[in-house]
Amino acid sequence: MNKQQNILIIGAGLCGSLLALRLGQRGYNVSVYEMRPDLRKVDISAGRSINLAFSDRGNKAMKLVGIEDKVKALCIPMNGRMIHDKEGHTFLSNYSGRDHEYINSISRGGLNALLLDEAEKHKNVSIYFNKKCKSVDFKKTTALFKDYETKSEFIEDADVIIATDGAGSAMRKSYYLAKKFLFSFSQDYLTHGYKELSILPTKTGDYKTYKNALHIWPRGRFMLIALPNLDGSFTVTLFLSYNEGAYNFNNLTTPEIVSEFFQKEFPDALQLMPNLIEDFFNNPTAALGTVKCSPWHYKGNTLLMGDSAHAIVPFYGQGMNASFEDVVEFDAVLDQGLENWEAVFKTYEATRKRDTDAIADLAIDNFHEMKDHVANPIFQKKRKLEMALEENFPDEYSSKYSLVTFNEDINYHEAMTRGRAQDKAILNMIADRDISSTFDMTKEELKIILEKVKTETQEILEEGKIIGLKNC
Amino acid sequence: MNKQQNILIIGAGLCGSLLALRLGQRGYNVSVYEMRPDLRKVDISAGRSINLAFSDRGNKAMKLVGIEDKVKALCIPMNGRMIHDKEGHTFLSNYSGRDHEYINSISRGGLNALLLDEAEKHKNVSIYFNKKCKSVDFKKTTALFKDYETKSEFIEDADVIIATDGAGSAMRKSYYLAKKFLFSFSQDYLTHGYKELSILPTKTGDYKTYKNALHIWPRGRFMLIALPNLDGSFTVTLFLSYNEGAYNFNNLTTPEIVSEFFQKEFPDALQLMPNLIEDFFNNPTAALGTVKCSPWHYKGNTLLMGDSAHAIVPFYGQGMNASFEDVVEFDAVLDQGLENWEAVFKTYEATRKRDTDAIADLAIDNFHEMKDHVANPIFQKKRKLEMALEENFPDEYSSKYSLVTFNEDINYHEAMTRGRAQDKAILNMIADRDISSTFDMTKEELKIILEKVKTETQEILEEGKIIGLKNC
Known part of the structure; x- marks a missing residue:
């Protein structure tokens, strides 16, 4: 296939920026449009998935693009689950009996910035920020954008469009609404939502609890988890039902009741979180959903990749890793030298869909395992x-x-x-x-x-x- | 609850007209808006599901509204599956070892007309045709309609809106697009589509093949079925992949290839269908999909019922029966005397959803059983x-x-x-x-x-x- 072709990528998140980097390395003309501002210039963390689990499938992608060592510098190894019971007793359950097998906590922002930097080193890759995709005309291979800076709308034409615009993908919505082909699609929400909180470092910048573990406070119907950050803090996430049980997101409406809930269920965590109330009422409560769909591609024109094709719940720590693996698998199909983009997209989806369906189901299973079975x-x-x-x-x-x-x-x-x-x-x-x-x-x-x-x-x-x- | 309340039903198909009848019997003020013309005045059969399987769950609903005998007159008993092999050999496999257990072939139009007639006997029930629902504002409990006769749009306000507007429900789409609550939703298409054909009566008005059976020509990857009609004809349905296998809907494009396909696979059926080619190219090819969603209701304002809440593939002969059973179950909840509509909707969905999910999955299983396992x-x-x-x-x-x-x-x-x-x-x-x-x-x-x-x-x-x- 002609490398002079113009590939338009929608979304410069983790998947989109890695894809841009890889396609840039392969010599394609790549334009990336991202709705948010450049996260390297503006602080846009909004109390949502500040850090993530990074493991071997993700690392395979980093090896592919040659930045394994740079990424390693951003990683904090977590050797196992540190289980906290109600009395504050803890025990460590390793992720593996082999010493070299562990997962890592990594900053979403730090990793995304690195990928953007690496992608932009290629002069055939251009990244545009504050450009929100509103819809895609997949028959014409054009995308409609709104420029948040000028407030104007514009249409981009490309040879191929790949949407890596996340769980709320505009292109996937265009597939659904256009009704031009049989588009199977599901979005499934858990009864639970989540909220991010934090354990700040000590005054001397140290970790307040054991650094190299993924901490879990399993309570059967809900749970708290914590992952370490490089600055000595932990990002803590509360997973809780919206409206079931004695305490839930709908009735945790006052500082008193939130404190009572933590005092009763997570007393040892509460001790490390003097900032709990502030975090709780400043940070949003977000939903947990699984998205599956098929087909991902329309002929040889457009393709969904990453969360836009298969958003999963976070409980296996595989969301980012699966999206990175998408790029590895796609790259392997490009190596096959198929005759056109339609053949590439079909071949990619034919095996990849089965695997992303599997990790979606495994992630749901692990929700129950983490909040309940580990105890x-x-x-x-x-x-x-x-x-x-x-x-x-x-x-x-x-x-x-x-x-x-x-x-x-x-x-x-x-x-x-x-x-x-x-x-x-x-x-x-x-x-x-x-x-x-x-x-x-x-x-x-x-x-x-x-x-x-x-x-x-x-x-x-x-x-x-x-x-x-x-x-x- | 106050019976003077105005209930708006969207759709006067089988489920909507039965629901209107039952709510009319219970004394509610019922208005029904249907997008199609009145099928009692205009012939609107379009080569799609002319007849349906009617069995005990559906009949329970007919008993509830007191029209069991009238419906019986429309029924043709089918005692079992008549399996046809490629050599034209047949054998009958009964549906049950008990003589009184059999299913029935019934005319969709005839049954729908009866239900409309019965509903309209109640002066508190009004049915309006040619009014297409475009969207529902479920927070305000209003629906926007387009009047196909005057071409104008109008808004209807009600105390409660129940959408029985089928697999392509406008209200379900409003739930999805509004993003005002967490709406889990899936639409899943099979790789196979279907096309309706016919075996006409003999010149003397008799049935050309055995009347009291559901005929199946199972061929592993595809199949043909036939159900009898009261006029001596059979409605025949071909279930076939869109694009897989030697013959599929995408390549059956000429009379020659269609004849060749039937000659090879269904020679005994072909002999009964001199009108095959005409039917094949006049009738549409339609998709087979499963729709699941949750929640069905928004507070006490709106509720999805029938295919709009749970469209299923036709292979268990339960689509209509499940929708009729919806009305029976809903009626039973009304009998509980709950305090408000929200409680009614919640209680109804709490048990009903599990059951409609089950029949959806059973119907998919039976697709494989019918086309393959029966042989x-x-x-x-x-x-x-x-x-x-x-x-x-x-x-x-x-x-x-x-x-x-x-x-x-x-x-x-x-x-x-x-x-x-x-x-x-x-x-x-x-x-x-x-x-x-x-x-x-x-x-x-x-x-x-x-x-x-x-x-x-x-x-x-x-x-x-x-x-x-x-x-x-």
Whole structure:
């Protein structure tokens, strides 16, 4: 395909700026239009997803564009989940039994700024800010923008338009409203919303609690989590129902009731958050939704990528990683030398859709796991066993969490299928008392369990394949 | 609640006209606005769903409004599926082992006309035609209409608005576009579309093939079906992929290729359809979609009902029956004497949503069953066994099909859960050769199998309940 072609990217968020960088490296003429101001010049953090979990799939993309080391400097490793109970007791549950497997907390703004800087180094890449996409004419391959500075509207024509304009994508809305093709689409909201709060650094700039973990206060129907920032603070997020339960976002309306709620449910966190009330009433409450759709592309003209194609809830820490992986997968399809953009878009979607559907479902599962199951003894037993298996047989066992998070060469769908089967196998074995306790288990005893888990998993996977008639 | 209140119903299709009739009977002031002309005065059949399957859930609604006998006169009983293979061999697979359990073919137009007539007998019910709803302001409880006769637009104010305006609902679109509350919504299209064709009566007005069956020509990736009409004709529907396989809607573009396709795949049907080519090119190809959404209501102001809330694919013959059952369930909630409309809408949706989600999923399953599995020997063995069980133990066994279709007092969700577990139990037993052949089985032998099926089903159901941790 002709590299002189003009590619228009809508949105210069994490996915759009990475895509611009990669397509710039490949030599395309790239124009990016972003509705917000340049975040490198204006402070536009608005109390929403200040930091994010960054892991191996995201890192694979950073390697692709050659900025792995620069990104590493922005990362704070988190080796596991630090669980806080109501009495303030804590225990650390590692993400993996292998030392080199951990996730990272990273600043959204810092990473986005880096990607923009890198993209703009290419003279064939131009980025325009304060230009809001209002709609896309996907038959003509044109996009209508409003310039927030001049207040005027203008139309941009391109050879190809790729929309990376997030969960509220204007192009996806144009697909839906135009009714020019059969567009399957879903938006699903959880009954819970979220609000960002903070634990500020000590006066000397230190972390007030353990730095290298993702902190969780699981309370069954709701939870609090905290991720560290480079400046010594933590960004804290409260996940809570809008209108169910004794305390919910609809009735947490006064400082007194908010304090009461935290005092009762998260007393140790409250101690670290003298600024709670201010944060609580200054920061917005936001919704948690999953978006799926299909097709992502219209012929060879337009393509949805990143959150615009597959927005997911944040509970697997995979939202950004999945969007970065989109660019890796798209890049691999470009390497195939297909005859035209339509073939590229089709090939990309044919395998990628299955994987982004999988991570969307896994993220919903993990919502329940984090707020509830991590505090369950059976679940804890399972995690301990998995850690022991990973530690003792690093080349033979990976938990579902590891498959999803640390095995970037296994696709999400495969990770989900195998991971779920393993979970079922282990939980069945625990329920049947085939596994009593992992304390003081010898390596030989663990080996026997490993083989049993493998056999059981295989059986479950094979039963799954016979489904055929079973659902009818 | 005050019966002097004005209820505005959008859409006078099957659900809207039944709802108007029932609310009229209850004494409310009801105004119905329908975008199409009055189908009792103008012939508006457009080659789309001329007849429908009518069964026990729908009939329960007819009993509620006291028109069971009038509806019966419009019905043609269909006792089972008549399967046609490529060589023109046929065999009948009954819907139930109990003689009084069968479904009916009914004319959409005839039934709708009856419901309109009955509704209009109430002087507190007014029906207006040629008035197209463009949008609903659900905060103000007003609806904007376009009058197709005068070409003018007007706004109607009401105490309550209930939208029964079908899969393309204007009110649902207003919910989606207004973004005033968290509206979960999905539209999912199948890769297959459908086209209606016909088998005309003989010159003497007789049926050209067996009258009392739903005819199916299952071909794995596509199928043809036919339902009888009172005038001796059959309405035939071709379900076929838009663009996959050797023959599809995108490449069936000439009379020659259409004839070739039917000659090859449906030779016995083709013989009965000298009018095939004319039908094929005159009638539209339509899409098959599932719509789910939530919430259906906005406070006590507005409510979605029928296809506008839950459009489903036609393969379980339950679309109309589910919409009629909506009215029965809504009526039962009205009987509870709740304090206001918001409480009524909430209570109604709280149980009904789970059931309409279930029938939506069952309908998708049945697509695969009809086009594919009915021709599979294992499936046929299963159906034979189920018929024998129903025949010999009429009070002890009901297949999933019976639970869904003939057990109007078991809700869809329960029917799905129990039915799927039974299917799994029986198919497992057949796979494990626990059941060799039902030929010449004694009642005692059947009884043993029945008990086994019951035990297995119970185990599967209980395993399902432990899911808890298993999906995480």
